[in-house]
Amino acid sequence: MSGIIAGYLPLFDLYLIHVGLAFSQYIVLRAGVFSLATAAFAGIGAYTAGIFAVNLGLHPAIGLLAGTLTGMGAAIFLSIPLARLRGVYQAIATVAFIQICLSLNVYSESLTGGAMGLNNIPKTVGTGTLFVFAALATYMIWAIERGRLGRAFNAIRQDEAVAASLGISITRHQMLAFAISGALAGLFGGLEAYHAYALDPNQFGFHLLITILSYVILGGRNTVLGPLVGCAILIILPELARPLAENRMVIYGVMLIVVINYVPKGIVDTALDAIRARRLKMREETVS
Amino acid sequence: MLAQQLLNGLVVSGVYALFSLGFTLVFGIQRILNLAHGAIFMTGAMVAFYTVKGGGPLWLGFILAILASGALSVLVEIVCFRRLRKTGDEEFGGIISSIGAGLVITTIAQQVSSTQVLRFPFETFPVVIFKFWGLRVSMLQLFMAGAAIILVLILGYYVYRTAFGRRIRAVTDNEHAAMLMGINPNFVYSQTYFLAGALAGAAGVLVGLAFNSITFLMGEPYLMFAFAIIILGGLGSIPGALLASLVFGMVQTLTIAYLPSGLTDTIIFASLFLILLVRPHGILGKEDAGNLRGRR
Amino acid sequence: MSTLKLTNLSKRFGGVVASEDVNIEVPAGKVIGLIGPNGAGKTTIVNMITGLLPVTSGTIHVGNADITHAPAHEICRAGLARTFQNIRLLGEATVLENVMIGFHRHETSSTFAALLGLPEAGRETATLKERAFSLLGEFDLQAFADYPASGLSYGHQRKVEMARAMASEPDFVLLDEPIAGMNDVESNALAEIFMGLASSGKGVLLIEHNVRFVAKLCSYIYVLDGGKLISEGTSDHVLNDPEVISAYLGDAHHA
Structure with missing residues (x-):
């Protein structure tokens, strides 16, 4: 029994890290920003944490804090120019940002290890730590959702003119969403660094972007449950059968096409809508 | 050798033009950013390779590549975008859906090629070097430049001189009005996607020949460069994309030649970023890209 | 005046x-x-x-x-509050949520509290819910509070929009x-x-x-x-x- 659990532990660790990154992607989409920069922020956090441990020999807690702060700083920095753009232009600009980070990373060989990656990072983070941080992130997203920030984000996403007419500052809220996104990505990037022994620059490129985006699209973009469920499905699915694992990226691809065309709100949001509609209908029937 | 570099840059520009014209054409007509375009480009190179490997002549591979890429592009439109257009969620949804399509196509290609780098057999394209005025030009380079110019001219003729082009532009301006005029927008879209895919496929073959290296991931950098090109040219603008390809091909060749290697991409994408900020609608575009509502 | x-x-x-x-x-x-x-x-x-x-x-x-x-x-x-010529409600949100967002100007809980889910943020949400519900009462809309705003009739949507504008006092x-x-x-x-x-x-x-x-x-x-x-x-x-x-x-x- 314990052997089975131990066998699935790496998968669970991956889930915990990716949930954090999924929330980073989720929170910007929720605030109506089409940013895909989570992969870059994660890379910045991971490398900062890694360099703190390898080159400076600092305590992991300091490294994680530094990773979180640099991720957040990069996000705030990026949010200023991005406030001028909308829609696909934001998407393109953030993809360009990922490319800039990737190529700078490869270029700064003396600091980051370049294309060879950053190796020999002491492993100081285990499942327990990951679980605590994933739980904290989930709690924070849940808290945001039911407070005034969630309400403001919802209004901005659905109609910027209405939001502004009600006194909601779009620039300020989107910058805040960015800051949260960057901090989460930086933190979980740092956790990844301390969990994996080594970092590779291409780990934080287009592939990660797609993976993270898939979790959020599949699960849903409006409730805290969405990324949790989306991430679980996409991580477990390839493990169920070997052919599924070999074609992991085909599954992701087909899933993206099918979900965005037929269940555009994601499965959790769609299910919740259906439950709500049913409840209203039942209430009507009991009244009449 | 600045002149030699400029010449090389010119040839590269032609390939970029073929790739980004289709990309920008599709955006212009539907406001969809088709991120599967890189995979379609790669498909062109693969089809040509397997035709030659199967004993066919290169010209046949080239034609089959163009047809297959065009058809694949139409398929992507039908499967990924047609339904989204009805729900009006094509801007966000189109990106997601086409990322999905790109994943499916590249993964299939990865399995077909067993993750190998494919190379055309030696002398698939005769290696002949011309020398004049101290410059070296290979026959392949001449062929690439020639093919690019001819295909771009064909596209220009179609879009600006034929009834098909008028229909494309009518649908771009106003889909509903075009429908009332008896134009079937879906048919126009399919034709546009075919053209876009065919051009990308041709570019794929040329790139495959030039570097003699074909992999399932070869489309990714070109897709990234095409972002820079079509933003520079103004999303949806054909002359803009053409001009931007020229600028981009030159600048890239020169930075590779004269600047520390590894910084090229940083410079390219940093300038893309700056262009987005300063002039989001590009050098020739006229779109209101910022779409800033109100003075915020 | x-x-x-x-x-x-x-x-x-x-x-x-x-x-x-x-x-x-x-x-x-x-x-x-x-x-x-x-x-x-x-x-x-x-x-x-x-x-x-x-x-x-x-x-x-x-x-x-x-x-x-x-x-x-x-x-x-x-x-200054406004309504729009072509009614603009938040279509994904319920009627109650549409009115709640109108109170934004008067929200006082700190960003910090909202991030950490401190009790003050929770209390504010609860209070706003009550106030929004009673405001809906003034417009005869309480029965629709939990319905998606986009599903309402034209006249009702207009009243929801009015209520939302009023929420900013x-x-x-x-x-x-x-x-x-x-x-x-x-x-x-x-x-x-x-x-x-x-x-x-x-x-x-x-x-x-x-x-x-x-x-x-x-x-x-x-x-x-x-x-x-x-x-x-x-x-x-x-x-x-x-x-x-x-x-x-x-x-x-x-x-």
């Missing part, structure tokens, strides 16, 4: 004059009308007041606050063609709500196409044509002004 005051307000697009030296005063407690035929420049005025269009020259004041160049979201904080309300597309019963019900707003001390600027409706409701009317005010005064005065009549001649069926 504070007023919403437009002074010599002008807007030019390149060489084209969209509005020129417009002076309008909306005192608290009054319903003031702004009418004009199609293309008279009403929308330009609305967009300038609400911060969606930059002002070329002139000023806009709410009480003592100069909002001429304030960004859109600060105008609400100065005490504005001193002035700008109503952009609020009865467009409504039948007489519905528009009469809204007329009563508008009068109620004025009697509770709010200043109301009613921008309308329907002259009859405005004449019935407003104590003072401004008439816009070609970007300029061509007449102002009581409804009797304005409706008998030959210039107004000629401006509306092509539009006579509305009068």
Whole structure:
């Protein structure tokens, strides 16, 4: 029994890290920003944490804090120019940002290890730590959702003119969403660094972007449950059968096409809508 | 050798033009950013390779590549975008859906090629070097430049001189009005996607020949460069994309030649970023890209 | 008493004059009308007041606050709320949530508390829910509180939008063609709500196409044509002004 659990532990660790990154992607989409920069922020956090441990020999807690702060700083920095753009232009600009980070990373060989990656990072983070941080992130997203920030984000996403007419500052809220996104990505990037022994620059490129985006699209973009469920499905699915694992990226691809065309709100949001509609209908029937 | 570099840059520009014209054409007509375009480009190179490997002549591979890429592009439109257009969620949804399509196509290609780098057999394209005025030009380079110019001219003729082009532009301006005029927008879209895919496929073959290296991931950098090109040219603008390809091909060749290697991409994408900020609608575009509502 | 005051307000697009030296005063407690035929420049005025269009020259004041160049979201904080010509509700949200967002201006819990889910943030959400629900009561909408806003009838959606604007507790309300597309019963019900707003001390600027409706409701009317005010005064005065009549001649069926 314990052997089975131990066998699935790496998968669970991956889930915990990716949930954090999924929330980073989720929170910007929720605030109506089409940013895909989570992969870059994660890379910045991971490398900062890694360099703190390898080159400076600092305590992991300091490294994680530094990773979180640099991720957040990069996000705030990026949010200023991005406030001028909308829609696909934001998407393109953030993809360009990922490319800039990737190529700078490869270029700064003396600091980051370049294309060879950053190796020999002491492993100081285990499942327990990951679980605590994933739980904290989930709690924070849940808290945001039911407070005034969630309400403001919802209004901005659905109609910027209405939001502004009600006194909601779009620039300020989107910058805040960015800051949260960057901090989460930086933190979980740092956790990844301390969990994996080594970092590779291409780990934080287009592939990660797609993976993270898939979790959020599949699960849903409006409730805290969405990324949790989306991430679980996409991580477990390839493990169920070997052919599924070999074609992991085909599954992701087909899933993206099918979900965005037929269940555009994601499965959790769609299910919740259906439950709500049913409840209203039942209430009507009991009244009449 | 600045002149030699400029010449090389010119040839590269032609390939970029073929790739980004289709990309920008599709955006212009539907406001969809088709991120599967890189995979379609790669498909062109693969089809040509397997035709030659199967004993066919290169010209046949080239034609089959163009047809297959065009058809694949139409398929992507039908499967990924047609339904989204009805729900009006094509801007966000189109990106997601086409990322999905790109994943499916590249993964299939990865399995077909067993993750190998494919190379055309030696002398698939005769290696002949011309020398004049101290410059070296290979026959392949001449062929690439020639093919690019001819295909771009064909596209220009179609879009600006034929009834098909008028229909494309009518649908771009106003889909509903075009429908009332008896134009079937879906048919126009399919034709546009075919053209876009065919051009990308041709570019794929040329790139495959030039570097003699074909992999399932070869489309990714070109897709990234095409972002820079079509933003520079103004999303949806054909002359803009053409001009931007020229600028981009030159600048890239020169930075590779004269600047520390590894910084090229940083410079390219940093300038893309700056262009987005300063002039989001590009050098020739006229779109209101910022779409800033109100003075915020 | 504070007023919403437009002074010599002008807007030019390149060489084209969209509005020129417009002076309008909306005192608290009054319903003031702004009418004009199609293309008279009403929308330009609305967009300038609400911060969606930059002002070329002139000023806009709410009480003592100069909002001429304030960004859109600060105008609400100065005490001006609006409704939209084509109703704009948050379609994914419920009726109750739509009204709750209207309270944004009065939310006091800190960003920090909202991030960490501190009790103060939770209490605020609970309080807003109650206040939004009781506000819905004033508009007879409580039964719809949990329904998605996009599923409601046109008339009900208009009332939800009104309730949302009221939630910000504005001193002035700008109503952009609020009865467009409504039948007489519905528009009469809204007329009563508008009068109620004025009697509770709010200043109301009613921008309308329907002259009859405005004449019935407003104590003072401004008439816009070609970007300029061509007449102002009581409804009797304005409706008998030959210039107004000629401006509306092509539009006579509305009068």
